[in-house]
Amino acid sequence: MKKVKFFGIIMLLVFFLGGCNSANEQKMATNEHEARVDALLAKMTLKEKLGQLMQYTGAGEVTGPVEGTYSRLDKIKAGEAGSMLNVNGASYTRKLQQIAVEETRLGIPLIFGYDVIHGYKTIFPVPLGEAASWNLESIEKAARIAAEEAASAGQHWTFAPMVDIARDARWGRVMEGAGEDTYYGSLVAAARVRGFQGKDLSANNTIVACAKHFAAYGAAQAGRDYYTTEVSERTFREIYLPPFKAAVDAGVLTFMSAFNDLNGIPTSGNAFLTKQVLINEWNFQGFVVSDWGAVQQMINHRYVKDLKQATEVSFNAGVHMDMENNAYFTHLEELINDGKVSLSQVDEAVRRILLVKAKLGLFEDPYKYCDTTHEKNTLLKAEFLEFARQSARESFVLLKNQKNTLPLSENIKSVALIGPLANSKVDMMGTWSARGDAKDVITLKEELEKRADLKVNFVKGSNINDEKNNEFEQALAAAKKSDVVIFAVGEEAMMSGEALSRMDIRIPEVQRKLMEYVLKSGKPTVLVLFNGRPLSLVWENQNLDAILDVWLPGTMAGPAIADVLFGAYNPSGKLPMSFPYDVGQCPIFYNHKNSGRPATQERYTSKYIDGPNEALFPFAFGLSYTTFEYANLKLDKTTIGMNDSLHISVDVKNTGSRAGEEVVHLFVNDSFASITPAVKQLRGFEKIKLEAGETKNVLFSIHPKDLAFVGFDLNWITEPGEFEVEVKDLKAIFVVK
Ligand code: NOJ
Numbered sequence: 001m002k003k004v005k006f007f008g009i010i011m012l013l014v015f016f017l018g019g020c021n022s023a024n025e026q027k028m029a030t031n032e033h034e035a036r037v038d039a040l041l042a043k044m045t046l047k048e049k050l051g052q053l054m055q056y057t058g059a060g061e062v063t064g065p066v067e068g069t070y071s072r073l074d075k076i077k078a079g080e081a082g083s084m085l086n087v088n089g090a091s092y093t094r095k096l097q098q099i100a101v102e103e104t105r106l107g108i109p110l111i112f113g114y115d116v117i118h119g120y121k122t123i124f125p126v127p128l129g130e131a132a133s134w135n136l137e138s139i140e141k142a143a144r145i146a147a148e149e150a151a152s153a154g155q156h157w158t159f160a161p162m163v164d165i166a167r168d169a170r171w172g173r174v175m176e177g178a179g180e181d182t183y184y185g186s187l188v189a190a191a192r193v194r195g196f197q198g199k200d201l202s203a204n205n206t207i208v209a210c211a212k213h214f215a216a217y218g219a220a221q222a223g224r225d226y227y228t229t230e231v232s233e234r235t236f237r238e239i240y241l242p243p244f245k246a247a248v249d250a251g252v253l254t255f256m257s258a259f260n261d262l263n264g265i266p267t268s269g270n271a272f273l274t275k276q277v278l279i280n281e282w283n284f285q286g287f288v289v290s291d292w293g294a295v296q297q298m299i300n301h302r303y304v305k306d307l308k309q310a311t312e313v314s315f316n317a318g319v320h321m322d323m324e325n326n327a328y329f330t331h332l333e334e335l336i337n338d339g340k341v342s343l344s345q346v347d348e349a350v351r352r353i354l355l356v357k358a359k360l361g362l363f364e365d366p367y368k369y370c371d372t373t374h375e376k377n378t379l380l381k382a383e384f385l386e387f388a389r390q391s392a393r394e395s396f397v398l399l400k401n402q403k404n405t406l407p408l409s410e411n412i413k414s415v416a417l418i419g420p421l422a423n424s425k426v427d428m429m430g431t432w433s434a435r436g437d438a439k440d441v442i443t444l445k446e447e448l449e450k451r452a453d454l455k456v457n458f459v460k461g462s463n464i465n466d467e468k469n470n471e472f473e474q475a476l477a478a479a480k481k482s483d484v485v486i487f488a489v490g491e492e493a494m495m496s497g498e499a500l501s502r503m504d505i506r507i508p509e510v511q512r513k514l515m516e517y518v519l520k521s522g523k524p525t526v527l528v529l530f531n532g533r534p535l536s537l538v539w540e541n542q543n544l545d546a547i548l549d550v551w552l553p554g555t556m557a558g559p560a561i562a563d564v565l566f567g568a569y570n571p572s573g574k575l576p577m578s579f580p581y582d583v584g585q586c587p588i589f590y591n592h593k594n595s596g597r598p599a600t601q602e603r604y605t606s607k608y609i610d611g612p613n614e615a616l617f618p619f620a621f622g623l624s625y626t627t628f629e630y631a632n633l634k635l636d637k638t639t640i641g642m643n644d645s646l647h648i649s650v651d652v653k654n655t656g657s658r659a660g661e662e663v664v665h666l667f668v669n670d671s672f673a674s675i676t677p678a679v680k681q682l683r684g685f686e687k688i689k690l691e692a693g694e695t696k697n698v699l700f701s702i703h704p705k706d707l708a709f710v711g712f713d714l715n716w717i718t719e720p721g722e723f724e725v726e727v728k729d730l731k732a733i734f735v736v737k
Pocket of ligand 1: 115212292
């Protein structure tokens, strides 16, 4: 016993000293970086300083207006560029870096930024799909791999994660985030930051992350991209800000401002956001980059009269780097002379940017990310592809499985594979697919055709969204001679992402008609649904036997889908966003309020006259090939004080005949409060694996601070009172004193 105690003390000391050591090392590194940056700043001319604030695009993914030539060699040579985006590859980035380092007076290295959103070369499912896995470890690992590939190809910085809460399926960019829930979105935000930045930013396989778009960009009115947002500060702080705060707590080093105006003030010139909240309240130490052209767009917002005023407003609000606005270099000197901007502010912005470069280790070795051999050996490693397959299949959500149509039985000898997405490589990657190459993608058709024991009768059937080249008859004939029909339909890549909002969120009509026609065969039907957003699936739910939502699954689409169709993997995904019956319900989210007249059969209650209030497939919904039974929801206390914790336990049993994974969600609801509460709030989850017949006990703990909300005075508060815990359909009450 004594020995054990002694050993324990030694371990504690080792742990403590180890912890101190690494904290000391970090402190020393920070001091070193600061000293280096201060020394450099002392040598810089104003023009050189302003140059550091500028980011220009190369010829890659151009998503806004560009002035001048793409190569920007002139700007780099003149020391007028601190950063480039959209330039790729170890060899080309080395060439540009060489100019910055060897041909400018002070040799300050560039920082290269790029949209590495869901993979660099090995493409993972779109982020909304990844979020459906509810596997934070796997989400972090996908970001880790993306960083490793991107870093090997010269990148230092990704414009990810997008942590915007999104409650409106019309908004095209819902596909880039983690969905509608703030609690879950915050955990995913932190996981992605950890994945990209790793433990040591100066290593050659980690890159700087960027929390975007600051803020409330996802609340765009009517789901229309770039559009106005009006959100009360209370709701803003409770719903939209926490994922950004979680990113800061996880150590994110950059932020990106947004395109939208928020309550009348464009977010790229909004001192409340960047100065007050981010820098003063959260003590953020990194830097803020504007979104593309978002400084100059304040003119279109009619918030400023010209680019000079836009520069003044943006820079004074705390946006440190100018992405493709051509504003800061052009106007800051004049604004300093006019006394509108101070030199010390310029120094502060430059200092923040140089510190990030120092943390990346760029001053020690500006070429450490530009090694072509390392790049070649890193991209598309077999283990990365294997992980992309795993992460894709874990993202799939089984929405319907009537008569156990899935998994396909061994007796199935032939399939009719029908639909424009069965063999479309480029669409598997979704938008923001970085350097993902369509030729590396394996489609469902290619994968199924590898199976010697299966006859694949493939017919494309229709285009994505027009009536040209319809092949309805051929599709029906294929169905008639097959055991089962698999429809591979839905949204193509270019139907979700930036500037891709939709007002109709159904599967495009021509594809629906194709399915309807083929139903005449009377064969069992499986819908493999491709999508970057929640869709309205009323017809599909009524008419098809099984629906498997596979999002836009990435490079390993085909193998991952086949794994699930044939049962090598039992689907475990759960929706991170509600799928409405109809677009008319948008925005729709599970944690809505109750209203004064909650819906009943009575006439004067809060409901639609032509459809339900609820989602067709709600948040957290997803089936499995097995079944789970929940029992014995127990709380260790029925009353807790403000400093106590409540322990909750529940038994989950796999009652089916095959192993499966289940995501156990814990919801809490507040019976009443000084701010009307949501009907329920997610406050915990755990993903568990259960063998057939196995039971596991799942434990959660809740502290009163987990029950806090933003009060009328804008402070987080936990009010005493009665709460209800909800796990599946089990409920229990407790009281906070
Ligand atoms: C505009 C997008 O809003 C942003 O998310 C992206 O990072 C930049 N363009 C750079 O491509």
